[in-house]
Amino acid sequence: MPTTPQPRPNVLAIPTYVAGKPPAPRPGLTPYKLSSNENPYPPLPGVVEAATEAAAVMNRYPDMGSTALYAALAETLGVPVEDLAAATGSVALIYQLVNAFCEPGDEVVYAWRSFEAYPIAVTAGGARSVQVPLTADGRHDLDAMADAVTDRTRVVIVCTPNNPTGPAVSQADLDAFIAKVPSHVVVVVDEAYLEFVRMDDAIDGVATYRQHRNVVLTRTFSKAYGLAGFRVGYAVAPAPLAGALRAVSLPFGVSHVAQAAAIASLAAKDELLARVEDLVARRTDLVTRLGEVGWDLPEAQGNFVWFPLGDAATDFAAACGEVGISVRPFAGDGVRVSIGEAEAFDRVVEVAARFAP
Numbered sequence: 001m002p003t004t005p006q007p008r009p010n011v012l013a014i015p016t017y018v019a020g021k022p023p024a025p026r027p028g029l030t031p032y033k034l035s036s037n038e039n040p041y042p043p044l045p046g047v048v049e050a051a052t053e054a055a056a057v058m059n060r061y062p063d064m065g066s067t068a069l070y071a072a073l074a075e076t077l078g079v080p081v082e083d084l085a086a087a088t089g090s091v092a093l094i095y096q097l098v099n100a101f102c103e104p105g106d107e108v109v110y111a112w113r114s115f116e117a118y119p120i121a122v123t124a125g126g127a128r129s130v131q132v133p134l135t136a137d138g139r140h141d142l143d144a145m146a147d148a149v150t151d152r153t154r155v156v157i158v159c160t161p162n163n164p165t166g167p168a169v170s171q172a173d174l175d176a177f178i179a180k181v182p183s184h185v186v187v188v189v190d191e192a193y194l195e196f197v198r199m200d201d202a203i204d205g206v207a208t209y210r211q212h213r214n215v216v217l218t219r220t221f222s223k224a225y226g227l228a229g230f231r232v233g234y235a236v237a238p239a240p241l242a243g244a245l246r247a248v249s250l251p252f253g254v255s256h257v258a259q260a261a262a263i264a265s266l267a268a269k270d271e272l273l274a275r276v277e278d279l280v281a282r283r284t285d286l287v288t289r290l291g292e293v294g295w296d297l298p299e300a301q302g303n304f305v306w307f308p309l310g311d312a313a314t315d316f317a318a319a320c321g322e323v324g325i326s327v328r329p330f331a332g333d334g335v336r337v338s339i340g341e342a343e344a345f346d347r348v349v350e351v352a353a354r355f356a357p
């Protein structure tokens with residue numbers, strides 16, 4: 001017997017989450033943080049007021065059932081409340097999916113590179129990651145992912161648009177993929193960036209989940225809605241699956257302030273759409289300018305662009321840091337730059353020009 005407490009072996013194997021860093025100050029330069037896909041806008045109208053009011057009752061536990069939030073989401077999405085599961089960010093839902101559906105050693109299939117929380121949540125839950133390489137242009141290889149499903153597979157995750165590379169899956173490709181996955185396997189469609197998608201045959205997540213008994217949509221208030229600091233996400237899934245996700249959730253996880261802010265954000269739909277439209281326009285502008293300096297990037301459908309820099313990734317990030325901009329490097333692979341303040345773009349383009357392929 002060891003003489004000190006030992007965590008389960010999988011706990012020691014959990015990769016560390018590398019959070020986007022704030023920019024280091026540079027004399028004479030306004031710093032910009034483009035490293036975490038955050039929304040550069042302040043909270044939507046009415047949100048600070050709703051959250052402030054909610055903060056006044058912080059001596060009370062929040063509504064554990066997030067009743068008002070579920071009602072607002074059900075109304076907005078046109079789905080029954082039993083088909084919803086709110087959580088402390090959609091990251092928490094990935095943990096809950098593994099906890100609810102995987103026995104130790106069961107397999108979770110997802111594309112790689114993709115969202116870095118996936119391997120962390122899968123390993124923490126004692127399951128096994130099966131990572132299927134992206135295509136050369138940063139897309140999911142859905143055929144290879146379907147082929148990677150085995151008897152041990154319990155969950156497959158489709159991240160669309162894919163963080164950090166940017167391309168989104170089409171409805172036709174998603175439909176074909178779901179048709180190939182056995183119906184006892186949970187198909188998670190991680191739609192963290194759905195509001196930013198502008199393509200033909202874009203996914204209609206709600207219509208898709210309605211057609212299947214094994215499809216779970218995960219969504220978040222962190223990106224388009226700009227509530228990253230408050231930690232609210234939700235799943236839309238057939239009632240038995242949503243119920244399982246609620247059953248393994250942390251009691252009272254979503255704070256009263258976060259619930260109030262999310263509800264107020266849903267009410268500001270027009271302002272939300274206007275902001276998203278503006279961020280999409282900034283994305284188009286940045287992609288055009290990067291094209292002019294020699295970059296043919298993977299299709300950017302989220303609020304970020306991806307530079308497939310390989311070994312130059314850390315140098316590129318350091319060069320951005322020199323001019324007061326923090327970006328998110330993935331060593332040996334590439335750099336993700338968030339669509340934040342347009343004032344930062346001149347500097348991004350200038351650095352990108354120096355590193356053009």
Ligand SMILES: *Cc1c(COP(=O)(O)O)cnc(C)c1O
Nearest residue numbers: 089090091115163192220222233
């Ligand atoms: C940001 C992100 C999320 C959501 O994060 P939360 O802040 O936990 O809601 C989920 N999936 C992907 C792919 C993301 O990039």
